[in-house]
Amino acid sequence: MTYKLNFDQDERFDFDGNFPSLAVLAKYKPAMVKRVRKSWEDERNFLREHLSPLVLSEDLKHAQNPDHISWEMLRVAGRHGRLSQYIPGFMGGLGNSLGLSMMVNLEEQAALDCAFCGMMGGHGLGLAAVFMTFNMRILQRVADQIAAHQNDEKPYVIDCAITEPTAGTDVEEVELYPKARLMCQAKRVSGGAVLNGRKVFISTGHMATDHVVIMPFDQRDAVNTMGCFLVSNGTPGFSLGRMERKMGQKAGSASELIFEDCLVPEESILLAQDQFPEEKFQEQFRMLLHGVLGITRTAVGAWSTGTARGAFDRALYLAKRIKHKGRTLIHQQWAQALLTNMHINVMMARGAYLESQFALMRGFEKIPLVTGFPPWISDSSILAWLFRQNWYRKFLHSRWMHRQILDYARSSISEDQDARVQFMSSLAKVVGSDMAMENCQLATEFLGQAGLRHDQGVEKIFRDAKLLQIFEGTNQLNRLNIFTHYLARHLSGVEVF
Amino acid sequence: MGSADQASLAAFRETAQRFAQKELKTRAIDFDRYPYAEFNAGAVQAAREVGLLQVLLPEARGGTGQGIEVFSEILFFLAQADASIAAILLINALAQSALLKWGKPSLQEKYLSAKLLAFPVYDSPANLPRGVEAEKKGGGYVLKGKLEYLALAPVAEAAVIPAVLKGTEKVAFFLVDLTTPGISLSAPILSLGLRGAPVADLEIGGSEVSADYLLCPDAGSEYPGFTMRFRPAAAALAVGVAAGSYETAKAYAQERYQAGKIIIEHELIRLLLSNVAVIAESGRALFGAMARAVDEGREELLAETGLILSTELASRAVSDGVQVLGGYGYIEDYGQEKRMRDAKQIESFFGPAPVKRLELLEGILRREK
Numbered sequence: 001m002t003y004k005l006n007f008d009q010d011e012r013f014d015f016d017g018n019f020p021s022l023a024v025l026a027k028y029k030p031a032m033v034k035r036v037r038k039s040w041e042d043e044r045n046f047l048r049e050h051l052s053p054l055v056l057s058e059d060l061k062h063a064q065n066p067d068h069i070s071w072e073m074l075r076v077a078g079r080h081g082r083l084s085q086y087i088p089g090f091m092g093g094l095g096n097s098l099g100l101s102m103m104v105n106l107e108e109q110a111a112l113d114c115a116f117c118g119m120m121g122g123h124g125l126g127l128a129a130v131f132m133t134f135n136m137r138i139l140q141r142v143a144d145q146i147a148a149h150q151n152d153e154k155p156y157v158i159d160c161a162i163t164e165p166t167a168g169t170d171v172e173e174v175e176l177y178p179k180a181r182l183m184c185q186a187k188r189v190s191g192g193a194v195l196n197g198r199k200v201f202i203s204t205g206h207m208a209t210d211h212v213v214i215m216p217f218d219q220r221d222a223v224n225t226m227g228c229f230l231v232s233n234g235t236p237g238f239s240l241g242r243m244e245r246k247m248g249q250k251a252g253s254a255s256e257l258i259f260e261d262c263l264v265p266e267e268s269i270l271l272a273q274d275q276f277p278e279e280k281f282q283e284q285f286r287m288l289l290h291g292v293l294g295i296t297r298t299a300v301g302a303w304s305t306g307t308a309r310g311a312f313d314r315a316l317y318l319a320k321r322i323k324h325k326g327r328t329l330i331h332q333q334w335a336q337a338l339l340t341n342m343h344i345n346v347m348m349a350r351g352a353y354l355e356s357q358f359a360l361m362r363g364f365e366k367i368p369l370v371t372g373f374p375p376w377i378s379d380s381s382i383l384a385w386l387f388r389q390n391w392y393r394k395f396l397h398s399r400w401m402h403r404q405i406l407d408y409a410r411s412s413i414s415e416d417q418d419a420r421v422q423f424m425s426s427l428a429k430v431v432g433s434d435m436a437m438e439n440c441q442l443a444t445e446f447l448g449q450a451g452l453r454h455d456q457g458v459e460k461i462f463r464d465a466k467l468l469q470i471f472e473g474t475n476q477l478n479r480l481n482i483f484t485h486y487l488a489r490h491l492s493g494v495e496v497f
Numbered sequence: 498m499g500s501a502d503q504a505s506l507a508a509f510r511e512t513a514q515r516f517a518q519k520e521l522k523t524r525a526i527d528f529d530r531y532p533y534a535e536f537n538a539g540a541v542q543a544a545r546e547v548g549l550l551q552v553l554l555p556e557a558r559g560g561t562g563q564g565i566e567v568f569s570e571i572l573f574f575l576a577q578a579d580a581s582i583a584a585i586l587l588i589n590a591l592a593q594s595a596l597l598k599w600g601k602p603s604l605q606e607k608y609l610s611a612k613l614l615a616f617p618v619y620d621s622p623a624n625l626p627r628g629v630e631a632e633k634k635g636g637g638y639v640l641k642g643k644l645e646y647l648a649l650a651p652v653a654e655a656a657v658i659p660a661v662l663k664g665t666e667k668v669a670f671f672l673v674d675l676t677t678p679g680i681s682l683s684a685p686i687l688s689l690g691l692r693g694a695p696v697a698d699l700e701i702g703g704s705e706v707s708a709d710y711l712l713c714p715d716a717g718s719e720y721p722g723f724t725m726r727f728r729p730a731a732a733a734l735a736v737g738v739a740a741g742s743y744e745t746a747k748a749y750a751q752e753r754y755q756a757g758k759i760i761i762e763h764e765l766i767r768l769l770l771s772n773v774a775v776i777a778e779s780g781r782a783l784f785g786a787m788a789r790a791v792d793e794g795r796e797e798l799l800a801e802t803g804l805i806l807s808t809e810l811a812s813r814a815v816s817d818g819v820q821v822l823g824g825y826g827y828i829e830d831y832g833q834e835k836r837m838r839d840a841k842q843i844e845s846f847f848g849p850a851p852v853k854r855l856e857l858l859e860g861i862l863r864r865e866k
Contacts, residue, residue, distance in 0.1 A: 060687070063530075063533055063687055065533075066530075094573075116837045128781070163824070163834070166754065167755075168823050168824055169755045169756065169823070170754065170755055170756060176755075176756050176757075179756050179757030181754055183508060184847075186711065200824075201824045215711065239641075244828045245828055245829045246827055246828050246829075246834070247819075247827050247828070247829075247834035247837070247838070254824075268498075285737070314815060319524065324624060324852065325624055334851055334855060339849065377670050427519075432650070437816065441813065441816075441841075444689070444841055444844075444845075445845070445850040446849060446850075446851060447849060448619060448621070448845045448848055448849030448852070449619045449620075449645065449646040449845065451845070452619070452646075452688050452689045452690075452841075452842055452845060453646065453688055453689075453696075453848075454686065454687035455686070455687075457688035462689060462841065463838070463839075465687070466816065466819060466827060466834070466837065467827055468818065469820060470819075470823055470826070470827055471824065471826060474823055476763075476765040476820075477819075480765075487587055497754055
């Protein structure tokens with residue numbers, strides 16, 4: 001008996017029943033919700049038809065050979081435009097997964113394969129970082145590269161390098177930077193910057209062609225001297241180190257990135273504090289990190305919800321087939337209650353990420369690159385034409401324009417809204433990942449042998465899920481973050497870190 | 498069997514610690530790649546040479562005739578270094594003891610010295626699988642059917658397997674030599690944990706065995722009680738994994754700096770560590786008490802409840818043992834992720850965790866009647 005990854009939940013999974021808040025929203029924003037729903041249906045078809053055959057076989061290949069890289073899976077994503085699903089249509093992307101769609105689609109992806117989300121997540125994190133630098137020139141360059149190479153043997157993806165060997169939690173929180181033991185540092189030289197140091201656990205590192213690298217010009221004053229760079233494979237002084245051997249999440253590599261006097265030319269600097277020396281841009285890095293974390297922690301919430309659902313789906317599938325004392329599990333009270341608990345966990349996690357996404361849409365409502373464009377903009381052929389014109393690109397990509405966009409973005413987000421996004425996204429991440437792990441624990445306990453053997457697909461989710469509680473800030477850090485941005489804001493004299 | 502004397506307990510403890518240090522510690526992670534790396538036959542051979550594989554056997558059968566208290570103590574120390582080898586000792590001992598209890602002397606003679614014996618340790622005792630059928634034929638039986646997830650099958654010479662006696666509702670235990678014509682094994686199964694204690698599906702297509710190979714004609718009713726003796730040992734295995742996780746996490750927390758201080762100074766880290774410490778420390782006393790109770794032939798309730806408590810707590814706690822190390826816990830280097838997988842696997846010994854709870858109450862109510 002082998003679990004076929006066949007979306008057993010189809011018979012019961014309907015959009016309106018599982019997303020009542022979106023059904024309400026559809027009354028006020030019909031075009032938007034219609035688009036979300038269409039994108040969700042497309043995503044499910046893509047996953048079912050093209051990804052499901054690879055889920056267990058790719059994981060097995062990693063067990064057989066720890067140095068295996070899942071190019072096959074990346075190729076499937078590339079061939080079906082999934083590598084540009086966060087790039088708006090007018091910039092040449094698929095653009096089907098921005099804003100609310102991103103979250104709803106992530107849940108679907110994770111319900112099938114938590115590790116596929118991990119592979120796509122490294123790329124997505126890189127794109128989120130590029131978005132939040134508002135460097136339209138490099139964003140366009142990345143978008144063009146994705147489009148040009150999505151049918152290649154090794155499609156073009158990026159990653160985002162933040163974590164250092166001695167600084168994990170510390171670089172996930174602006175308040176902790178002054179205490180961090182950083183080892184990476186950039187140095188200004190004529191024509192660009194020179195990078196030195198090592199980054200570790202970088203998702204998708206061994207698959208990426210370009211790497212978004214975040215490091216300060218002065219370690220002692222990291223927050224105020226931060227730089228964000230795009231480093232390409234083959235750049236002298238840049239090399240890939242070891243590929244970690246992880247418990248799960250094997251589809252995406254976790255890589256060490258090594259910088260030894262690595263020269264990044266000026267045109268590959270996404271954002272450097274000294275490009276915008278004015279007082280008002282002092283807080284730019286905080287905004288970048290908060291924006292990235294607001295998006296990615298909500299995304300991890302959705303990804304975790306899908307993981308919790310994946311465990312539940314498989315448990316339900318097997319409960320219809322495994323017998324205990326001569327009766328199928330599904331007919332026994334204890335099994336019904338256990339499955340119900342798992343379903344409750346899924347619904348709670350979904351509620352948390354949707355609320356977080358709504359907080360994000362409210363907080364970043366003037367920044368559609370984050371919250372999604374209305375259909376008439378994202379699908380506009382006139383805009384697409386405009387974005388291909390050299391004269392327009394020259395204008396949009398100028399330093400002057402970069403300054404205007406940064407200024408606009410900064411002033412469009414209030415402190416209150418920012419705090420709300422921070423604690424809501426941490427909440428979605430904590431609730432989601434705890435529920436994902438809990439459901440994996442429950443499924444494994446429930447099923448006994450069937451939960452332990454690779455060919456049933458349950459033990460894989462168990463291994464995949466644990467990372468969700470660790471990365472994007474451990475759940476311990478995220479709890480403190482919720483306290484900081486929600487409770488401590490209204491309590492005078494309470495210090496958190 | 499009375500409880501162990503302090504001197505032999507101490508001697509075996511020292512042997513186990515030395516064995517874990519010498520044979521297991523350094524290469525546990527490499528051997529965990531099984532079936533895509535070689536089986537750790539060297540450690541099994543070494544365990545045999547120092548007598549760890551025969552602890553429970555009587556002296557007449559080449560063992561030292563120890564009780565479960567000594568055996569549990571050994572498994573506890575081995576599991577801190579590599580739970581797979583400890584699990585092999587336990588699974589093999591279950592089969593050995595079944596053979597001792599129910600087997601004819603000639604059969605014991607032949608198979609107690611076998612390389613290893615396979616045993617269906619993941620099946621729930623009160624609900625033994627009915628996939629194999631035994632039909633009486635001449636002086637023996639013809640066995641036919643399938644048994645899923647038989648522990649140690651890929652590396653064993655013979656196996657204890659449950660089979661339904663045709664014409665009755667009863668499930669019996671048979672010993673089958675795995676070289677018997679008609680028996681085939683699946684490829685070794687990749688499992689969540691205890692990867693070094695291999696598992697495979699068994700298919701048996703009409704193999705004839707002599708009546709001597711029928712070990713216990715009514716395993717369905719005798720086997721649940723038989724397992725009580727081994728529950729302390731399974732608990733010791735889980736607690737040993739938790740203890741390994743605890744020591745590793747505590748040591749790491751005293752080295753790693755984050756947020757301006759050594760992380761053990763963070764209260765949240767201490768709370769995580771305390772989750773692991775609670776079962777690692779109290780679990781030692783618990784499995785000791787469980788073991789003494791079964792060695793002295795006292796009631797089974799402690800063995801049954803103690804196994805539920807220690808395996809469930811251990812399997813949740815080792816997740817926190819990973820969490821303390823953050824990303825470094827999720828990669829293989831510190832052995833923490835292996836412990837998380839191993840503890841979860843151990844939790845399903847003698848059946849799924851909720852089923853063990855249901856069987857507990859069933860047993861209690863039956864005894865009260």
